[in-house]
Amino acid sequence: MKEKLYWLPIGVFVLAAIVACTSNPISNENVVEMDRTTIAGQVQLLDGGSPQNVYVWLKGYDLGKWTDENGKFNLVLPADQRSGGGTVQKDTIYFYLTNYFIERAVVSILEGQFLFQRDDIDAEGKLRKPVVLQKFLTISTTADFFPNSDSVRIRVSLEADTSCARVVNPFIVRHDKMYDPVIDTLGAVLIKNVNSDDVIVLRSDPAAAGSEILVACKNAPVERDLIFWPKKLSMQPGQYEIIPYLRFEPENTPLALLEKMGTAVNELSANYLQKPIRRNGGRFILEN
Structure with missing residues (x-):
């Protein structure tokens, strides 16, 4: 009788562990893949002016966007240019206002996806800090x-x-x-x-x-x-x-x-x- 009482809790523990493992909420089936075809950022003007309609241009993809009223923007790599190749490409983002000094940010791209937490992009796909333009x-x-x-x-x-x-x-x-x-x-x-x-x-x-x-x-x-x-x-x-x-x-x-x-x-x-x-x-x- 003592032997049965001794092994029963262990058996229950093992069974519970098996059930817990098979229903693990962080299994691969439940992991949401992060979209790495898009990056975002924000532009500010050193003089405090409106950051709307700053032109943002990704050189290698010839991709241009305008900032919104808050200076925010996002760049999405076009699907027809997301080819493979296995080579990391360095690219440059330019920030343009005609009477302001031009600024740049560096990004890396692999097989049509941005590499996060590298160069000027953080782990969440955003510029590490706002881009500040100075008037000339x-x-x-x-x-x-x-x-x-x-x-x-x-x-x-x-x-x-x-x-x-x-x-x-x-x-x-x-x-x-x-x-x-x-x-x-x-x-x-x-x-x-x-x-x-x-x-x-x-x-x-x-x-x-x-x-x-x-x-x-x-x-x-x-x-x-x-x-x-x-x-x-x-x-x-x-x-x-x-x-x-x-x-x-x-x-x-x-x-x-x-x-x-x-x-x-x-x-x-x-x-x-x-x-x-x-x-x-x-x-x-x-x-x-």
């Missing part, structure tokens, strides 16, 4: 009515935040054989109706085909003006925004990134409004 060029615009006149003077001021920046001022008149530009003239602007989103393209001289290279430095801003008459443009009362048409890019921006974003954003048209440039000012109200 401040663009400030004013639009003022002349006293006792129905004309408006547009003035754009360019100042580098660090060192100096080169900016092209297109569509200006050149006045001699040395191709010197007319002093202080802004070649072209876009005038956007804030309420209707209608856009007027305005040039200082419709026939001008020259351009000027401006060098704006820190504490040494460069200014250019353009004068126009709203009545001649049949502008209706309302609120408007002036967008100066200027050409420049951050240093070391890959040409393929600009091509992916679309060359149309560089045209003197409403497409230029899609180019991700941060500007100050430029709004005015046209009254009856």
Whole structure:
């Protein structure tokens, strides 16, 4: 009788262990495979500006996305490019705003999947830290009515935040054989109706085909003006925004990134409004 009492608990324990093992909730059948075809991250601006519509581009896959209103984004590797091969590929993510220094992050990809907890990606498939963009060029615009006149003077001021920046001022008149530009003239602007989103393209001289290279430095801003008459443009009362048409890019921006974003954003048209440039000012109200 003692022998039976001695072995019974052990038998029950063994049986319970077997049952527990066969119903283990962390068995392979219940493990959820993590999606490694997607990574996520967030972008911030050092000056505290809105991080929306920063262009994010994965070089090797030519994959581009825009950040949301909080600066967040995700990149998903396309299914048709998830081929094997067994070789780890290093790739670069670029973060682009036209008047901010470009930033980068490094990722590794194997057989169409991101390698987590490697390079700039953590164990959960996110960037290890937010990407912070620093501005290199401040663009400030004013639009003022002349006293006792129905004309408006547009003035754009360019100042580098660090060192100096080169900016092209297109569509200006050149006045001699040395191709010197007319002093202080802004070649072209876009005038956007804030309420209707209608856009007027305005040039200082419709026939001008020259351009000027401006060098704006820190504490040494460069200014250019353009004068126009709203009545001649049949502008209706309302609120408007002036967008100066200027050409420049951050240093070391890959040409393929600009091509992916679309060359149309560089045209003197409403497409230029899609180019991700941060500007100050430029709004005015046209009254009856």
